[in-house]
Amino acid sequence: MVDRSGADLIRAAKLGDGAAFAELLRPDYPLAFKVAYGLLQDYDAAEDAVQDASLKAWRRLGNLREGTSMRPWFLAIVANQCRETRRSRWWSVLRGVDRLDTTAEIPVDVAASFDLRHALAQLNHDDRLVIVLRFYLDLPVDEVAATLGITPQAAKSRLHRAVGRLRPIVVSQEALV
Amino acid sequence: MDDRQLFAQFQTHFPARPRDGAYERLRDSLTRAGVRPRRTVFRVELPEPSLRLLATVVAVILIALVVTSAFISLFVFAHRAVQVHSPKFTSSCTQGFQMTDLNTGWSGASTRTTDGGKTWRTLSPPRGLGGECIIDGQRAYVARGTMVASSGPVEAIVYATDDGGATWKELGSAPIDNAKSLITLEFIDRANGWMLVEPPRLAQGLTRILYSTPDGGASWTRVSASGSSGLEQTSHQCGASGLSFINPTTGWITWECAQGYANTGVDLGPTAVVTTDGGRHWMPAILPEIPRGGTTTCMAGRPRFAHQGGAGVLPVYCSDPKPWAAVYRTADAGKTWTYGSLRDPAFYRQVSFVDPRAGYAYSNDSKKLYRTLDSGRTWSLVAQDVLGGAVDQLDFVDAQHGFADLRDMSGQAIWTTSNGGRTWRSESPQAGDGGSSCQPYSKPASPVPIAAFAGAVAWAQGALRTTDGGRHWTETGPPSVANRVAGTAEFYFDADVAWVAETAGSPTSCADSVIVFSTADGGRSWSQAAALKLALAKPEQIFDSTTAAASRQQPNGISSETFMDFTDLTHGWLMVAARAPTEPPTSVGPIYRTTDGGRTWSRVSDGIRGDANCGPWPSMRFATSNAGWIGDQACGGPATIYVTHDAGATWASEHLPAPFGSSVSAPVFVDDHYGFLPIGDDKGTTLISTDGGATWSTLQIPVPNASVYFIDRAHGWAVGRDFSQGRIAFEATADGGRTWNVRELPPFGFTSTISFVFADPGNGLASIDDKLYRTNDGGRTWIPVPYQISPAG
Numbered sequence: 001m002v003d004r005s006g007a008d009l010i011r012a013a014k015l016g017d018g019a020a021f022a023e024l025l026r027p028d029y030p031l032a033f034k035v036a037y038g039l040l041q042d043y044d045a046a047e048d049a050v051q052d053a054s055l056k057a058w059r060r061l062g063n064l065r066e067g068t069s070m071r072p073w074f075l076a077i078v079a080n081q082c083r084e085t086r087r088s089r090w091w092s093v094l095r096g097v098d099r100l101d102t103t104a105e106i107p108v109d110v111a112a113s114f115d116l117r118h119a120l121a122q123l124n125h126d127d128r129l130v131i132v133l134r135f136y137l138d139l140p141v142d143e144v145a146a147t148l149g150i151t152p153q154a155a156k157s158r159l160h161r162a163v164g165r166l167r168p169i170v171v172s173q174e175a176l177v
Numbered sequence: 178m179d180d181r182q183l184f185a186q187f188q189t190h191f192p193a194r195p196r197d198g199a200y201e202r203l204r205d206s207l208t209r210a211g212v213r214p215r216r217t218v219f220r221v222e223l224p225e226p227s228l229r230l231l232a233t234v235v236a237v238i239l240i241a242l243v244v245t246s247a248f249i250s251l252f253v254f255a256h257r258a259v260q261v262h263s264p265k266f267t268s269s270c271t272q273g274f275q276m277t278d279l280n281t282g283w284s285g286a287s288t289r290t291t292d293g294g295k296t297w298r299t300l301s302p303p304r305g306l307g308g309e310c311i312i313d314g315q316r317a318y319v320a321r322g323t324m325v326a327s328s329g330p331v332e333a334i335v336y337a338t339d340d341g342g343a344t345w346k347e348l349g350s351a352p353i354d355n356a357k358s359l360i361t362l363e364f365i366d367r368a369n370g371w372m373l374v375e376p377p378r379l380a381q382g383l384t385r386i387l388y389s390t391p392d393g394g395a396s397w398t399r400v401s402a403s404g405s406s407g408l409e410q411t412s413h414q415c416g417a418s419g420l421s422f423i424n425p426t427t428g429w430i431t432w433e434c435a436q437g438y439a440n441t442g443v444d445l446g447p448t449a450v451v452t453t454d455g456g457r458h459w460m461p462a463i464l465p466e467i468p469r470g471g472t473t474t475c476m477a478g479r480p481r482f483a484h485q486g487g488a489g490v491l492p493v494y495c496s497d498p499k500p501w502a503a504v505y506r507t508a509d510a511g512k513t514w515t516y517g518s519l520r521d522p523a524f525y526r527q528v529s530f531v532d533p534r535a536g537y538a539y540s541n542d543s544k545k546l547y548r549t550l551d552s553g554r555t556w557s558l559v560a561q562d563v564l565g566g567a568v569d570q571l572d573f574v575d576a577q578h579g580f581a582d583l584r585d586m587s588g589q590a591i592w593t594t595s596n597g598g599r600t601w602r603s604e605s606p607q608a609g610d611g612g613s614s615c616q617p618y619s620k621p622a623s624p625v626p627i628a629a630f631a632g633a634v635a636w637a638q639g640a641l642r643t644t645d646g647g648r649h650w651t652e653t654g655p656p657s658v659a660n661r662v663a664g665t666a667e668f669y670f671d672a673d674v675a676w677v678a679e680t681a682g683s684p685t686s687c688a689d690s691v692i693v694f695s696t697a698d699g700g701r702s703w704s705q706a707a708a709l710k711l712a713l714a715k716p717e718q719i720f721d722s723t724t725a726a727a728s729r730q731q732p733n734g735i736s737s738e739t740f741m742d743f744t745d746l747t748h749g750w751l752m753v754a755a756r757a758p759t760e761p762p763t764s765v766g767p768i769y770r771t772t773d774g775g776r777t778w779s780r781v782s783d784g785i786r787g788d789a790n791c792g793p794w795p796s797m798r799f800a801t802s803n804a805g806w807i808g809d810q811a812c813g814g815p816a817t818i819y820v821t822h823d824a825g826a827t828w829a830s831e832h833l834p835a836p837f838g839s840s841v842s843a844p845v846f847v848d849d850h851y852g853f854l855p856i857g858d859d860k861g862t863t864l865i866s867t868d869g870g871a872t873w874s875t876l877q878i879p880v881p882n883a884s885v886y887f888i889d890r891a892h893g894w895a896v897g898r899d900f901s902q903g904r905i906a907f908e909a910t911a912d913g914g915r916t917w918n919v920r921e922l923p924p925f926g927f928t929s930t931i932s933f934v935f936a937d938p939g940n941g942l943a944s945i946d947d948k949l950y951r952t953n954d955g956g957r958t959w960i961p962v963p964y965q966i967s968p969a970g
Contacts (some may be wrong), residue, residue, distance in 0.1 A: 022204035029203065033195035047199050054203055116186055135187040163183065164792075164810075 014061055021058050028071050031137055032078045038132030039082040039125070041117045046082075053081035072146035075133070079147070083125050119166055127162035134159055269421060270310035270318070270363050274570040274582040281314035281341075282572075282580065289342050294580060294591030294604040295660075300342035301622045301947055307333060308360035308372070315341050318348075318364060318394065320372060322356040331356050333374055335394045348394035354384060363420040363428070367393050371400070371456060373420050373430065385409070387456045400456040407450055407459030415446070419479025423489075423510060426455050429462065431477035431491070448475040448493055451511060464505055466516045468495045481530060482510060488533035490552060494525035504553030506533065517553035521545075527571040535576050537598055541567045546598045559598045566590065573598075623947035624650050624964060628669040629936035634699075636669040637944075640677055642700055647942050647949050647962045652969050653700025655679070658692050666741035666751065673699045676775050678741055678751055681708070693741075693751065695775040700969070706775055711753060711767075740797060747774045748802040750825055752784065754795040765793050765807060768825050781825045793819055798843035800852060800869050808842035816841055816856075820870070834873055835864060844870065847887050853914075855885045861897065865914065876914045880906040885914075892938045894920065894956060896931065905931075909956055911938065920956035923948070 012020035025032070032053070036046035057077045120128055133144045145155035276282035282290050286302040286309040302309075302319045310318040320335045332350040339346075353360075353374045364370040372388040385403040390396060403409035408430075415432040422428035431449045447461030467475060475495040482489035487510035495501040500522035505514040519525060524538035524547070531537075536553065539546045546563065547556040566583040573579035577597050583590040591604045624637035624647065633646040640654030655677055664680030678693045690708040743749035751769045766784010771777060785793045785807060794808030807819040807828060816835035819828045833841060835856050844854035844866065854864040854873065861878035863885055878885065880895040883906075887893035893914060896907045908917040922931065923945055933956075935941035943950045943959060950959040 018207035019204065022200075022207045025203070025207075026200065029200045030195060033199065037195075043196060047195065047202070050199075051203050051206055054207060058207065131187075135184045138184075138188075166183070 010061070013058065018058075021054075021061070024070065025054055025057075025074065028074055031071070031139075032075060034137050035075050035078050035129075035132055036082050038120070038136045039079065039128055041121065049081045050078055053078040056081065069146065072143060075147045076149065079125075079129050123162065123165055126158070127165055130155065130158050130162045131166060269365050270312065272309055272311065274572060274580075275311050276572050276574050276580045277311070277314040279574060279578055283311045283317065283342075284582070285309055286311070286317050286319050286338075286342065290591075291341075293593060302338070302342065302345055303334070303336050303347075307358075308362045310362035310364060312364060315339055317342065318362050318370075319345070320360045320362055322353055322358050322360065333358065333360055333372065335362070335372065335390075335397070337394060349390070349396055351386075351388045351397035351399070353386070359416055361417045361420045363422055364394075365422050365424070369422070369425050370394055371420055371422060371428070372397060373417050375416055389456055401458070406457065407452075407461075415476075418477060421480050421482075423482045427451070427453050427510065428456060429480050429491075429511060430459065431479055433476035448477045449480070449491065462511065462514065464491075464493065464514050464516070466503070467493060468501055478525070478528070480511065481533070483533050487511075488552075490530050490533055490536065492519065492525060492528050494519075494522060504528070504536070504549075506552040519553065520547060520556045527568050529571045529573045529579070531573045531576050537571060537573050537579060539564070539568050539571050539581070548598065560600070563598075563601045564592055565603060620652075623944065624949055624966065625932050625944045626934045626942040626949075627667065629934040629940065629942055630672040631936055632672065633940075634672040635934065635936070635942055636667075636675060638667065640667065640675065640700055641966060643964075646951055647964055650964060650966045651700070652966065653696070654969075655694035655696075655703035655705070660689075662688065664688060664691070668741045668743055668749070670743055670746065673697055674746065675700065676741060676743065676749065677703075688753075691751065691753065693771075693775050693778065704776065706771075706778055709751075709753075709769055709778055709780075740795070742797060742799050742805070744799050744802055747772055748799075748824075749775055750781075750797060750799060750805065751778065752795070752797045752807070765795050765797075768797075770825055782821075782828065785819055785828055794840055794842055796842035798845060799825075800844075800846040801849050804869055806843040806870065808840070810840040814838070818843070833864060834875060835862065845887070846870075847889055851890045853885050853887055853893070855883050855895075857882055857884070857897075861895070863895075863914070878908070878914065879917050880908055886933070886935070888935050888937065892935075894933070894935065896922070896933075907956065921958065922956075923950040923959040923961070 009020045009024045013024055029050070032050045033046055036049040036053075037043065040046050040049060053074070057074050060077070120131065123131065130144060130148065133139050133147055134141070139147070141152050141155055141159070144159070145152040148155055148158070150158070272285070274282070274284045276294075280291055280293050282294060284290075287300050289300055291314075302317075303321050307319060307321040309320075312318070316337065316339055318335060318337045320333050322331060322333050331353050333353045334350040335348045336345040337348055338344060351372060351374070355376060359375040361373040361375075362370065363372075368391055370390045370393070372390075374386045374388070376385065385408045387400045387402070387406075387408065388397040389400045390398070401408060417430050418433035419431045420428065421431075429449055429451050432446070448464060448467060449462040450459040451462045452459050473495055475493060477494075478492040480489055480491040487508060489507045489511060491505040491507070491511075491514065493503050493505060502519035502522040502525040504517045504519050506517055507514050519528070519538065521538075521540045521543065523540040523542040527539040527541065529537050534550055534552050536549050537546060537559070538549075538556065543561070544564070545561045546559045548559045549556050564581055564583065568581045568583060570582040571579065572582070577595055579594045579598055581592040581594075581601065583592060592601045593604055594601045621637070621639040621641070624641050624643070626635050626637045626647070629635040633644060635643050635647060637643070637650060640652065641650040642653045643650045658679045658681045660682045662680050662682040666678040667675065668677075669675045674695075674697050676693055676695045678691050680688055681690050681692065682688060688711055690710050692708045693706045694703040695706070696703045740752045740754060741749065749771045751771075752765055753767055753769075754765045764784065764786040766782060766786075767780050768782040768784055769778040770781040771779075787793060787810075792810060794810050796808035797805065799805035803822055803824050805821045805825055807821075809817045809819055809830065815837055816833040816839040817830045818833055818841055820831050821828045833839075833854075835841060836858060839856050839858065839862075841854060841856060844852040844864070846852035846869075850867055850869045852866045852870055853876075854866075855878075856862040856864065859881040861880045861883045863876045863878050863883060864873040865876045866873050878895045880897040883895040883897040885893055885895045891911055891913050892909075894907070894909045895917065896905065905922065907920045907922045909920045910917050923943060931943065931945050933941055933943035935955075939953050939955050941952045941956060942962075943952070949962040949964050951962045952959045
């Protein structure tokens with residue numbers, strides 16, 4: 001096995017070496033998947049979204065400025081891909097699957113998970129994204145900001161707004177039982 | 178729930194790892210894909226510096242000529258009358274957002290507009306997963322996969338409406354393998370229909386089945402199934418995007434493969450298949466020039482055909498290695514197809530043909546709208562940057578009148594054009610910065626009781642009123658104000674007296690004003706107060722829409738956010754809770770007050786502003802004409818609440834004897850002195866005051882995460898979800914909370930939305946999802962109440 005440096009991998013990926021680009025993505029793949037799962041709440045769709053985003057990222061690799069961290073850049077592409085996925089007809093068809101599942105007998109932890117997912121689904125894309133990055137991925141605020149392309153202060157503000165919108169939904173779901 | 182709890186919930190309840198082999202699958206697909214990243218820098222080297230000036234001058238002249246000619250062409254084209262030559266399309270099923278005429282439209286089978294998209298009404302088609310089919314403004318079908326009995330057979334049941342979704346009638350059913358099957362419907366007239374049932378995605382080994390009906394859906398016969406009929410030629414990873422027949426024998430199925438499967442390298446089969454024997458056998462449709470092989474994945478939209486003459490169009494999109502889109506046209510009812518470029522692949526999802534010749538296409542990438550008058554042979558630019566957001570669906574009713582659905586997770590906005598797309602306007606008010614759509618007001622689809630009174634009278638959300646215990650409900654509410662948007666507050670004082678506050682937007686604001694209506698005769702007549710101009714900070718944003726209905730007795734039943742409160746027939750308050758992107762989160766205000774029963778309102782306070790991190794909880798209650806409370810978020814600190822003793826003019830923060838970190842809403846008082854404040858923790862902590870809120874003591878209710886509901890000092894109910902036990906607890910007290918007894922609830926799903934009200938210790942109503950129940954023994958037993966909702970008058 002030959003260990004290639006990051007610069008070598010980027011150079012090779014820019015020349016069309018898919019294995020090199022995959023190697024570049026390897027450390028961030030679990031996080032990217034979690035972003036996609038948090039936004040789409042569907043394993044298959046999340047895997048698909050990351051795959052599509054990876055292809056887009058590869059095509060746009062020339063846009064990545066030298067010295068810029070790859071992770072926020074890639075996560076932003078994944079987030080955009082998830083937004084596109086939610087717009088597609090397939091997604092609108094499949095969204096109903098979750099709804100149907102709610103009528104079944106649900107163990108308590110699954111039900112709690114459903115509550116959280118349901119609450120999250122009621123947020124708009126931007127709110128959902130910032131919540132996922134911070135609470136689900138446990139990213140520091142600086143990295144959340146870099147992924148969102150905004151300042152850390154603005155990221156904090158957006159996070160508070162998103163939590164402010166999520167919390168009443170979660171709480172009201174608890175209250176509404 | 179503080180941020181740490183939220184974090185813990187995410188970590189506990191969300192799966193954390195991708196499935197085994199997911200990364201390896203990605204690596205394999207990347208290795209096969211052969212992408213070459215685009216270069217982003219292009220540079221033209223001129224040999225001599227002296228030539229640069231000359232080159233610049235030439236370039237400027239050329240650009241000017243091109244721009245001028247393009248402008249002239251655009252101007253001439255845009256002002257040319259559109260000639261519609263072709264007959265309209267056949268009137269078979271459509272799905273999703275669809276306007277059936279200039280006023281009436283559907284967004285699926287669950288919402289419908291009759292005023293051109295200004296307002297949308299939520300409908301109640303039978304629940305479940307399945308297919309939908311919109312025929313016209315009144316008629317629609319839905320099919321639902323349903324398990325007939327627990328562990329029993331599974332059926333697809335077909336329902337129809339002939340009254341715009343007000344009522345649904347079961348027609349017939351067909352057996353299916355799985356309740357989660359994907360179902361696509363098609364009807365070409367009142368008699369002949371088809372139903373394609375596909376296994377859930379990735380469910381391998383199940384059969385794709387086509388049924389047909391000759392009697393309008395009453396009986397369904399299996400026509401064909403994957404195996405030997407041609408239905409199996411498409412991969413299980415693809416699903417039908419359309420099932421389209423032009424007569425009882427000839428039809429098409431178009432396939433759409435989900436994005437992401439482009440890289441499997443598997444031949445996914447034809448993009449469209451055709452039958453000429455009513456669906457028994459299917460053959461690939463021949464589509465010239467369509468990319469095939471390798472890692473290409475294609476998807477096709479539903480073909481559409483003219484009533485007569487056999488003209489039709491079929492949009493196709495292929496991805497990977499390079500996006501590609503086309504509109505195929507036919508003049509012989511689909512026997513042969515001719516390729517036509519769609520100009521920009523980004524058009525594919527937003528293409529709308531008025532007839533087989535005239536069509537429009539919009540690209541969310543370039544924000545350009547194009548038009549074709551020759552079935553897609555040529556496309557001409559109509560306009561650019563004329564829509565205030567990303568278009569989800571484009572739908573032209575005729576060559577001049579079109580609708581664009583800009584729906585996103587944050588809401589829906591319908592934009593319309595009446596001049597062939599040259600200019601557009603929003604039918605729902607937009608935020609000042611044009612970046613967000615306002616959330617329109619929508620009527621409740623089923624009665625959610627808010628207040629019950631003696632004599633079997635009750636009010637439900639949306640000013641629905643019943644006088645027979647819930648069997649018949651009348652829409653008694655005041656007329657909607659112009660440009661009404663979400664942001665409604667309702668208060669029901671007794672069987673006859675009620676107030677409803679409506680929010681109106683404007684072309685530049687989502688929350689321009691609030692108008693309060695009042696009735697003293699059970700909604701037969703309403704008086705309107707002068708509009709309260711909000712003048713929110715720019716850029717104005719979406720008015721906080723969850724100002725749910727509440728009565729004086731209703732604690733947290735619908736929502737903890739209560740924005741209107743009356744202590745008697747004359748004294749009332751209205752709190753506005755708006756949000757703007759530039760404002761700190763969770764500020765509330767302004768606050769208005771009336772002392773004449775809502776005829777006039779005056780602004781008594783600007784409200785309470787939070788800081789960058791925390792702020793008040795949007796919930797307001799009054800116990801007397803002077804004493805009131807607004808909830809507060811603890812945000813990791815001690816539990817506090819805002820109090821006023823001067824009728825809302827000034828507010829001060831006070832500590833509460835509640836657990837550290839508890840966020841609280843406003844307390845509910847059953848009279849001037851006696852009030853309850855549920856904390857909503859897992860110990861069932863509830864604060865109780867017997868001195869008008871001057872002091873609070875702690876009451877432990879044996880119901881975790883409790884919502885409490887008292888109708889007087891003695892009689893109350895508590896309901897809450899016990900996450901540790903996986904159960905929902907419902908108990909009642911007849912001694913002010915000292916002792917509690919277990920009560921029953923009607924059947925519910927664990928995630929159901931439950932709301933209940935009581936008129937007295939015995940009689941109550943409960944709504945669970947869209948069902949209604951009644952009790953006359955204080956909640957020991959419940960019986961279902963079949964109900965009807967009628968318009969006023």
